[in-house]
Amino acid sequence: MNSAPVEVLQVSQxxxxxxxxxxxxxxDMTVYAGERIGLVGLNGHGKSTLxxxxxxxxxxxxxxxKLRGQEVGGIRTQGPGRHTHRIVxxxxxxxxxxxxxxxxxxxxxxLDCGAYTRQxxxxxxxxxxxxLDIFPPLKxxxxxxxxxxxxxxxxxxxxxRGLMVDAVLFLVDEPSLGLxxxxxxxxxxxxxxxxLRNGAMVIAEQNMSLLEGRCTRILGMHAGSLKGSA
Amino acid sequence: MPxxxxxxxxxxxxxLASIYGLLALGVSIIWSSLGMLNMAHGLTFxxxxxGAALAATMISDNGAVVLxxxxxxxxxxxxxxxxxxxxxxxxxxxxVVRSLIATLALSLLGSQVLLWAFGxxxxxxxxxxxxxxxxxxxxxxxxxxxxxIGVAAALMLATLWWMKHSRTGLxxxxxxxxxxxxxxxxxxxxxxxxxxxAVTGALAGLAAVLLSQTYFVSPFSGTTPLVKGLIVAxxxxxxxxxxxxxxxxxxxxxxxxxxxxxxxxxxLMTQFTFVIAVLIVRPRGIxxxxxxxxx
Numbered sequence: 001m002n003s004a005p006v007e008v009l010q011v012s013q014x015x016x017x018x019x020x021x022x023x024x025x026x027x028d029m030t031v032y033a034g035e036r037i038g039l040v041g042l043n044g045h046g047k048s049t050l051x052x053x054x055x056x057x058x059x060x061x062x063x064x065x066k067l068r069g070q071e072v073g074g075i076r077t078q079g080p081g082r083h084t085h086r087i088v089x090x091x092x093x094x095x096x097x098x099x100x101x102x103x104x105x106x107x108x109x110x111l112d113c114g115a116y117t118r119q120x121x122x123x124x125x126x127x128x129x130x131x132l133d134i135f136p137p138l139k140x141x142x143x144x145x146x147x148x149x150x151x152x153x154x155x156x157x158x159x160x161r162g163l164m165v166d167a168v169l170f171l172v173d174e175p176s177l178g179l180x181x182x183x184x185x186x187x188x189x190x191x192x193x194x195x196l197r198n199g200a201m202v203i204a205e206q207n208m209s210l211l212e213g214r215c216t217r218i219l220g221m222h223a224g225s226l227k228g229s230a
Numbered sequence: 231m232p233x234x235x236x237x238x239x240x241x242x243x244x245x246l247a248s249i250y251g252l253l254a255l256g257v258s259i260i261w262s263s264l265g266m267l268n269m270a271h272g273l274t275f276x277x278x279x280x281g282a283a284l285a286a287t288m289i290s291d292n293g294a295v296v297l298x299x300x301x302x303x304x305x306x307x308x309x310x311x312x313x314x315x316x317x318x319x320x321x322x323x324x325x326v327v328r329s330l331i332a333t334l335a336l337s338l339l340g341s342q343v344l345l346w347a348f349g350x351x352x353x354x355x356x357x358x359x360x361x362x363x364x365x366x367x368x369x370x371x372x373x374x375x376x377x378x379i380g381v382a383a384a385l386m387l388a389t390l391w392w393m394k395h396s397r398t399g400l401x402x403x404x405x406x407x408x409x410x411x412x413x414x415x416x417x418x419x420x421x422x423x424x425x426x427x428a429v430t431g432a433l434a435g436l437a438a439v440l441l442s443q444t445y446f447v448s449p450f451s452g453t454t455p456l457v458k459g460l461i462v463a464x465x466x467x468x469x470x471x472x473x474x475x476x477x478x479x480x481x482x483x484x485x486x487x488x489x490x491x492x493x494x495x496x497x498l499m500t501q502f503t504f505v506i507a508v509l510i511v512r513p514r515g516i517x518x519x520x521x522x523x524x525x
Contacts, residue, residue: 113415
């Protein structure tokens with residue numbers, strides 16, 4: 001390992017929003033390899049929009065986003081989601097709010113969907129076993145349609161699906177949202193156990209107590225810009 | 231009650247059901263995975279008919295060659311529609327209406343091009359399944375109908391199996407259920423759309439060759455099958471594959487019964503009455519609520 005920190009994500013002068021609404025205002029942010037960053041802030045201050053801009057899902061965006069040195073941002077006025085699959089294939093794992101699950105597919109099929117790289121597809125059985133150790137409640141549910149699962153189980157499916165490949169940047173959007181305190185703590189524990197290798201993880205969260213003492217840095221978000229760190 | 235030949239009605243019903251099933255399956259899969267109501271599905275049908283007819287006169291009138299040529303022509307037509315009406319439009323606002331208009335325009339244009347290239351004369355395809363009637367359990371069965379049912383059922387099952395068990399099928403179903411989630415697991419919308427349009431085009435091509443055992447190939451021969459495919463898909467619940475197949479069976483039986491009992495001119499009337507009745511009782515179609523599909 002060399003001593004100079006490697007940048008996994010470099011965001012500079014990023015503005016983004018929906019229709020006439022500007023949510024992010026010239027935001028700058030850098031994430032280094034090996035970091036686990038907590039992103040805290042109130043509802044509606046742009047945590048999700050920042051994640052969605054990185055994966056190209058906002059209505060429009062402007063500014064540079066470099067994922068492992070590769071430019072994935074630029075100016076875009078339409079086509080939300082048009083480039084998302086290419087950005088994802090560069091090594092992004094985005095676990096969105098609302099989980100973006102496929103209600104009619106089983107847990108096992110979700111995990112197969114997540115293994116989209118050639119290597120992950122070949123090793124999908126081993127990877128599934130490894131993830132079932134992290135999320136043990138899914139073991140009995142492998143053949144159940146995800147539409148029939150509880151909120152906590154769905155969250156685990158969504159996270160596990162994103163973890164099937166070796167991403168370099170994990171964006172986890174409010175993993176505790178809508179979950180009972182005990183379950184959200186278990187989900188957070190699972191996220192903290194994941195081996196990042198040379199990647200990094202950014203967790204957006206409103207509940208500071210779930211993150212305290214477990215992150216490399218905590219960034220505050222207010223009105224579309226980053227405000228201070230702890 | 232007029233004297234009707236029950237085996238004949240049954241066989242006609244099954245033949246129509248399998249052909250409508252092929253078309254409705256295509257319309258339904260395209261709608262639920264791409265969000266596009268493909269008005270050019272009838273054009274694909276016609277193009278495939280001409281492809282098969284050309285192959286029959288220029289290459290060989292062997293059944294497998296004709297079928298293969300029809301399916302290949304249908305596949306090409308599907309890919310063409312995808313690259314003209316889906317790829318440039320899919321991320322524009324109001325895509326549903328835009329694509330409806332674009333595919334309708336393609337359909338009208340395509341029919342005129344076929345008329346210009348091949349003239350208004352209808353063509354017939356060589357019989358694929360021989361012409362010897364088969365006698366089974368005291369009923370005389372026509373080989374073209376038996377063959378149509380067999381081939382259509384086999385390929386429909388193959389398509390369903392492929393959708394359920396192949397990796398591309400998994401990607402298509404993922405995209406049907408949550409396009410954003412699909413993009414987040416690296417599924418490319420455009421390449422998957424191409425796969426969908428190629429497969430549904432081939433199914434329409436198969437339907438064209440099978441139906442041309444009874445009807446002729448002409449520049450506008452795709453219109454009625456398009457209407458039938460659309461109403462069957464709508465009646466089954468747009469986007470539901472089991473619903474489409476069930477509706478195809480019901481509407482095919484209705485058509486065969488109407489033809490035998492009342493006469494062919496009443497077919498469209500009874501069919502539309504039936505579809506309207508179904509949609510009044512179940513506005514989302516027969517299986518519209520049973521399946522997990524796009525809202």
